[in-house]
Amino acid sequence: MKVAHRPEELTADDCVAAIGTFDGVHRGHRRVLETARAAGAPITVVTFWPHPRLVLGNRVELLSTLERRVELLEGAGVDEVLVVEFTPELAAREPADFAESLLRQIGAKVIVVGENFRFGRAAAGDAALLERLGFDVRTVPTVRGVSSTEVRGLLRKGDVGGAAQLLGRPPELEGTVVLGDQRGGTLGYPTANVSVPDELLVPAYGIYAGSALGHRAAISIGVNPHYGGDERRIEPYLLDFEGDLYGRRLVVELWRRLREERAFSSEEELVAQIARDVEEARAAERPG
Numbered sequence: 001m002k003v004a005h006r007p008e009e010l011t012a013d014d015c016v017a018a019i020g021t022f023d024g025v026h027r028g029h030r031r032v033l034e035t036a037r038a039a040g041a042p043i044t045v046v047t048f049w050p051h052p053r054l055v056l057g058n059r060v061e062l063l064s065t066l067e068r069r070v071e072l073l074e075g076a077g078v079d080e081v082l083v084v085e086f087t088p089e090l091a092a093r094e095p096a097d098f099a100e101s102l103l104r105q106i107g108a109k110v111i112v113v114g115e116n117f118r119f120g121r122a123a124a125g126d127a128a129l130l131e132r133l134g135f136d137v138r139t140v141p142t143v144r145g146v147s148s149t150e151v152r153g154l155l156r157k158g159d160v161g162g163a164a165q166l167l168g169r170p171p172e173l174e175g176t177v178v179l180g181d182q183r184g185g186t187l188g189y190p191t192a193n194v195s196v197p198d199e200l201l202v203p204a205y206g207i208y209a210g211s212a213l214g215h216r217a218a219i220s221i222g223v224n225p226h227y228g229g230d231e232r233r234i235e236p237y238l239l240d241f242e243g244d245l246y247g248r249r250l251v252v253e254l255w256r257r258l259r260e261e262r263a264f265s266s267e268e269e270l271v272a273q274i275a276r277d278v279e280e281a282r283a284a285e286r287p288g
Contacts, residue, residue, distance in 0.1 A: 024063030061201035095125025158204030
């Protein structure tokens with residue numbers, strides 16, 4: 001799959017353009033992509049980075065990094081992705097100018113968008129405008145109850161199963177493995193300390209079952225209250241894994257929330273609970 005950052009990097013052959021932020025690539029986004037695929041031409045996804053709401057001064061916690069978004073789009077069968085840098089200047093452009101200078105330039109004949117899609121200055125551009133400009137526009141109805149906002153709300157409550165139903169796959173955490181306290185190794189359960197980008201949403205604190213690198217995992221999200229911690233840590237223990245993860249990018253799936261994090265009366269009690277968490281992780285079923 002080709003990834004471009006400027007329209008001129010693409011070949012401008014006839015294509016179906018699916019437009020949107022696609023944060024999380026959830027079931028609603030996949031409905032847009034399925035509609036684009038049914039049009040019978042190569043699919044070019046036009047997406048935006050940074051997230052438009054961030055640029056316009058609103059706070060939003062993202063479900064996926066741009067790198068992961070692109071990987072998920074490739075897995076959904078997309079042929080090309082055009083990543084458009086979203087700036088205040090782009091937001092202020094007249095909608096017709098945006099359509100002519102970008103969509104026309106990449107050879108879009110058919111355009112597929114969600115029914116709430118708006119673009120351009122004062123969000124004045126919509127599907128009707130694109131039709132008046134001569135594009136064949138396919139508008140996809142919203143999948144009831146499915147949105148990035150709904151997924152975020154579920155994850156903030158720790159409901160990873162509910163989030164998986166909306167995503168069509170398990171929710172994920174992504175980051176780089178950095179040096180931690182190395183306390184897990186002394187307890188017999190060495191964990192990876194994952195540094196997550198600031199813009200990503202981190203679910204409710206607790207202990208989760210999931211996976212990473214093809215291994216089941218018991219994942220701690222929180223501040224290690226047993227040791228009086230106050231800094232958030234994301235620490236997966238990969239079952240049956242041996243090797244050095246430092247410096248590696250890690251995508252961690254969250255399958256089920258096992259319990260809240262808490263302090264224990266002794267280290268022996270803590271280790272016994274970790275052992276139970278690991279066995280639950282070994283038995284957990286992957287949702288989605």
